[in-house]
Amino acid sequence: MRWLILSLCGALCFAASAGNARAATLRHATTIASDTVRLSDIFAGLEPGQDRILGPGPAPGGAIEVSGQQLIAIADQYGIEWEDQSASASMTIMRAGRILDESYFNALIRKNLPELGDGPISITLRDFHPLTVSTDEADPVVLSDVKWDQRSGWFSSTVYRAHPTGDLASDSFMLTGLIHATQRVLVYTRSLPAGTVISASDVRLDESYSGHLPSKAVSNESEIEGLSISRGVVSGAAVIAQDLQRTMVMHKGDPVLITFASPGLRLSIAGRAMEDAGARQQVRVLNESSGMIVSGRVVDGSNIEVELSSHPVPSDPNTARRLAMSSRNNLP
Structure with missing residues (x-):
């Protein structure tokens, strides 16, 4: 509050020349945008030409309290007629501030490192603390020694x-962290043991994965249908192509039970698989009753589920014979 003392000393000549003034009103709280406090920030309704700068204001985002005794002294020295003057009064002067958060510094880092390009990146700052600056500063900070x-x-x-504010701790500080390119990949939603057949609920798409990728990562859910993992994985790990394998649960020529399912209806018919397939994989099967070929999803090694909306196609006369021969050849 050094400016309060200075303002009292510097206003003696002004007070001596002040005549009858109309009553002013105390502002119980005021927010300033600049770095200085004016008389009009404390009192409203001043006479023309009566306003003046009193001294420096609080730091951005900060505040100072002015007591009733200080307010009376300021009013007396500057010839302010103050309505309801009281030593028990007080007022608060707040300084508007803008918070520079991680997103602000991430953008600033990218601006100062053109070699990062326009691709997706991940920036992780270490021991970061937001910085509050004045709202009227377009470029409040600069980066050096990047x-x-x-x-x-x-x-x-x-x-x-x-x-600079004079606070050495905030006027300059080190900004450190890690910057990595990111990728769009599937990651596991939970830990899974080796041999698990993956389902859609076991993975999710991470739009900005920044972890280490030892080989090709999978980014499309359709690529994992019917596949199992060859080793245990942990939640959050990327789905790597080399860790996936197709475990065949059905082979060409195997007898299967074709189930047509729809709300309120379930119909099962005998058939034969027309190709090898893994769990939950789409496979073509022959309806032995109608001779039509339908496509369905493998439930397990002997069951196929087909939607009623699927479109069957006729088989050629030799299909059943080829499948029967394939089935016999598969017998031990």
Whole structure:
């Protein structure tokens, strides 16, 4: 509150020349945007030409309290007729502030590292604390000594306030973290043991995966239908193509039970598989009763589920004979 003392000393000549003034009103709380406090920030209804700068304001996002005794002293020294003047009164002067969060610094880092390009990246800041600056600053901070190791992803720089406040801890500080390119990949939603046949509920699409990928990652759910994992995986790990294998539960020529399912109706008919298939995979089967070929989803090694809306197609005369021969050849 050094400016309060200075304002009292500097206003003696002004007070001596002040004549009868109309009554002003105390502002019990006011928010300023600049870095200085004016008399009009404390009192409303001043006479023309009566306003003036009193001194520096609080830091952005901060506030100062002015007591009743200080308010009376300021009013007396500047010739302010103050309605309801009281030593028990008080007022608060707040400084508007803008918070610079992680997203702000992420954009600033990208601006200072053009070699990152326009592709998706992941930036993880270490020991980050948001910074509050004035709302009227277009470019409140600058980055200096920007360094980035593309191999390890380690990033470091020094942040400087464009307008220092005198607080050494916030006027400049180190900004560090990791920067990695990101990819759109499937990741596991839960930990799974080796041999598990993957379903749609076991994976989700991560639009910005930044972990290490030892080989080709899978990004399309249709690529995992009927596949099992060759090793145990943990939740959040990327789905890697080399870890997937197709476990055949049905072979060409195997007798199967074809089930036509719809709400309120379930019909089962004997048939034969026309190709090898894994669990939950789409497979063509021959309806031995009608001689038609339908496509359905493998439920297990002997059951196929077909929707009634599917469109069967006629088989050629030799299909049943070929399937029967294939079935016999598969016998031990």
